[in-house]
Amino acid sequence: MLRIGDVLFLTPKYNNMPELDYLQKLVIQTRRDILRQVHKVNSGHPGGSLGCTEFLIVLYHVIMERKNTFDMDGIEEDLFFLSNGHISPVFYSVLARAGYFPVEELNTFRLLNTRLQGHPTTHEGLPGVRIASGSLGQGISVSIGAAQTKKLNNDSHLVYTLCGDGELQEGQIWEAIMYASGNNVDNLIVTVDYNKQQIDGSLNDVLPMGDLRKKFEAFDWKVIEIKEGNNLEAISAGMKKAKGETGKGKPVCVLLHTVMGNGVDFMMHTNAWHGKAPNDEQLELALAQNPETLGDY
Amino acid sequence: MKKYIDTGKKDTRSGFGDGLEELGKTNKNVVALCADLTGSLKMGAFKKNHPDRFFQVGIAEANMMCMAAGMTIGGKIPFTGTFANFSTGRVYDQIRQSIAYSDKNVKICASHAGITLGEDGATHQILEDIGLMKMLPGMTVINTCDYNQTKAATLAIAKHKGPVYLRFGRPKVANFTPEDQNFEIGKAVHLIEGNDVTIVATGHLVWEAIKAAETLNNKGISADVINMHTIKPLDKNAILDSVSKTRCIVTAEEHNYLGGLGESVARILTENLPTPQEFVATHDTFGESGTPEQLMEKYGLNAKAIVSACEKVLSRK
Numbered sequence: 001m002l003r004i005g006d007v008l009f010l011t012p013k014y015n016n017m018p019e020l021d022y023l024q025k026l027v028i029q030t031r032r033d034i035l036r037q038v039h040k041v042n043s044g045h046p047g048g049s050l051g052c053t054e055f056l057i058v059l060y061h062v063i064m065e066r067k068n069t070f071d072m073d074g075i076e077e078d079l080f081f082l083s084n085g086h087i088s089p090v091f092y093s094v095l096a097r098a099g100y101f102p103v104e105e106l107n108t109f110r111l112l113n114t115r116l117q118g119h120p121t122t123h124e125g126l127p128g129v130r131i132a133s134g135s136l137g138q139g140i141s142v143s144i145g146a147a148q149t150k151k152l153n154n155d156s157h158l159v160y161t162l163c164g165d166g167e168l169q170e171g172q173i174w175e176a177i178m179y180a181s182g183n184n185v186d187n188l189i190v191t192v193d194y195n196k197q198q199i200d201g202s203l204n205d206v207l208p209m210g211d212l213r214k215k216f217e218a219f220d221w222k223v224i225e226i227k228e229g230n231n232l233e234a235i236s237a238g239m240k241k242a243k244g245e246t247g248k249g250k251p252v253c254v255l256l257h258t259v260m261g262n263g264v265d266f267m268m269h270t271n272a273w274h275g276k277a278p279n280d281e282q283l284e285l286a287l288a289q290n291p292e293t294l295g296d297y
Numbered sequence: 298m299k300k301y302i303d304t305g306k307k308d309t310r311s312g313f314g315d316g317l318e319e320l321g322k323t324n325k326n327v328v329a330l331c332a333d334l335t336g337s338l339k340m341g342a343f344k345k346n347h348p349d350r351f352f353q354v355g356i357a358e359a360n361m362m363c364m365a366a367g368m369t370i371g372g373k374i375p376f377t378g379t380f381a382n383f384s385t386g387r388v389y390d391q392i393r394q395s396i397a398y399s400d401k402n403v404k405i406c407a408s409h410a411g412i413t414l415g416e417d418g419a420t421h422q423i424l425e426d427i428g429l430m431k432m433l434p435g436m437t438v439i440n441t442c443d444y445n446q447t448k449a450a451t452l453a454i455a456k457h458k459g460p461v462y463l464r465f466g467r468p469k470v471a472n473f474t475p476e477d478q479n480f481e482i483g484k485a486v487h488l489i490e491g492n493d494v495t496i497v498a499t500g501h502l503v504w505e506a507i508k509a510a511e512t513l514n515n516k517g518i519s520a521d522v523i524n525m526h527t528i529k530p531l532d533k534n535a536i537l538d539s540v541s542k543t544r545c546i547v548t549a550e551e552h553n554y555l556g557g558l559g560e561s562v563a564r565i566l567t568e569n570l571p572t573p574q575e576f577v578a579t580h581d582t583f584g585e586s587g588t589p590e591q592l593m594e595k596y597g598l599n600a601k602a603i604v605s606a607c608e609k610v611l612s613r614k
Contacts, residue, residue, distance in 0.1 A: 073371050122399050130370055132399045135390050141360045142395055145367020148352065153371050175357035
């Protein structure tokens with residue numbers, strides 16, 4: 001059983017399993033958590049959650065330096081802010097299975113009086129969450145603020161954030177992007193979940209975003225691209241490379257090419273499951289493709 | 298009747314700027330963010346003396362509000378500075394989600410509030426900001442009346458944990474609050490004792506209320522005058538203690554009567570002691586260009602308007 005306090009980024013073995021084997025099992029288990037959470041309440045966002053599962057697991061278990069207790073200020077540890085708050089099912093599963101709160105609490109997702117609100121919030125005091133998100137476009141700005149405070153505190157740890165590709169259509173994002181490069185916020189790594197889908201259709205159908213790499217580079221950001229954004233080793237290598245680019249005067253953007261709905265064949269390569277829960281039969285099919293590994297909650 | 302002396306006209310925004318500069322010296326966790334209005338907000342001294350803690354964000358208020366929320370994580374106390382319009386309406390969702398709902402210790406400091414911004418006209422004269430901010434759960438809302446009170450409030454909100462909206466203005470106005478008066482959030486200042494009518498005023502209208510009380514006194518009417526610098530949380534006892542003597546009340550504010558101080562007072566009265574009330578405020582309208590004095594006259598936001606409202610409410614007792 002994982003506990004808060006396992007210094008995961010320094011520990012190559014988990015329960016006597018090699019790191020990669022363990023992480024692969026965690027991916028499957030997290031997919032089950034996502035599907036079961038949204039199915040139970042017949043609402044929530046499985047598509048983007050499944051697409052970012054591998055990324056968040058690598059971030060929390062391989063990349064980030066985290067303390068063994070949670071406090072809001074997060075001094076002397078890396079911080080993560082989820083900007084696209086609608087992928088709360090994967091965020092909650094990853095937080096719970098990294099030891100921030102009991103895994104059983106995933107049973108309360110979106111229910112009355114839960115700490116696991118539809119979109120993440122600090123309001124109910126859920127450990128692991130430092131800002132409310134859901135209304136899109138705010139997370140990069142919040143992360144910049146936290147990164148500036150780290151510099152003022154002479155804290156050399158990093159700030160990570162994840163946002164959606166469709167989310168980049170929000171104007172505030174570009175205010176934040178301009179600010180970060182203009183002020184050398186180089187302790188910040190912004191990952192874009194580049195799945196090319198949004199609720200109303202593909203990015204190109206809704207509002208073509210052009211060449212995102214060139215756009216970030218034109219705003220004077222360092223850009224790292226992870227072509228296989230659902231491959232644990234590719235994510236790990238890409239994020240380590242991104243870490244290596246911090247402290248060099250520029251903010252770092254990771255373009256993470258993912259597949260929405262990854263791991264469930266009928267949910268992949270479509271925007272249909274952006275904000276729709278599977279019915280009983282669909283859940284059974286989806287779970288059969290992802291047999292239990294570390295134990296359901 | 299107690300008299301108040303104008304010790305010399307000063308702008309409330311300078312009270313903010315001087316308070317902020319003092320905080321820069323005394324509280325190392327205070328940081329300031331500004332969206333390209335450093336001069337207008339009088340933040341120049343803080344910027345000059347504490348450059349490492351001053352963050353110029355450019356004309357990007359949404360980014361500024363969420364950056365401020367992020368800066369609290371790690372223990373900083375951010376003070377944001379821009380005009381009231383751009384501190385509220387323009388960034389309502391950012392304040393709602395990242396500051397209020399997330400319970401972040403951000404101080405939203407808003408200058409050029411209300412109609413006395415003057416010649417720039419209605420695009421910049423926000424008369425809805427108190428309403429917007431008081432509706433947010435957990436938000437403290439303050440509207441100070443003069444230089445000394447604005448400086449004291451700036452110092453006080455740094456010690457208060459939680460989000461605060463501090464509203465002040467552009468023009469030079471009478472400075473009458475004692476320099477050493479402690480600012481207590483949520484505790485009204487009882488300015489003048491009287492028995493016939495209660496006047497509860499906030500912001501620039503407080504000095505007008507004092508002048509109105511003098512006029513009323515000459516007419517043989519004794520007004521009880523309260524400076525309600527904190528609109529949320531509202532000092533319920535100050536209101537009820539006063540109207541239980543006077544049995545009628547006038548509220549005065551440089552704001553729309555929908556959503557302002559007057560409505561908050563009316564709720565307290567309706568729940569506890571139904572009392573005839575008149576509203577000195579703008580009446581569901583935008584402002585326009587003009588000098589502050591012309592606009593205060595045209596929109597009925599001065600001592601004369603307060604006197605008329607008092608006479609009207611007295612007739613309804």
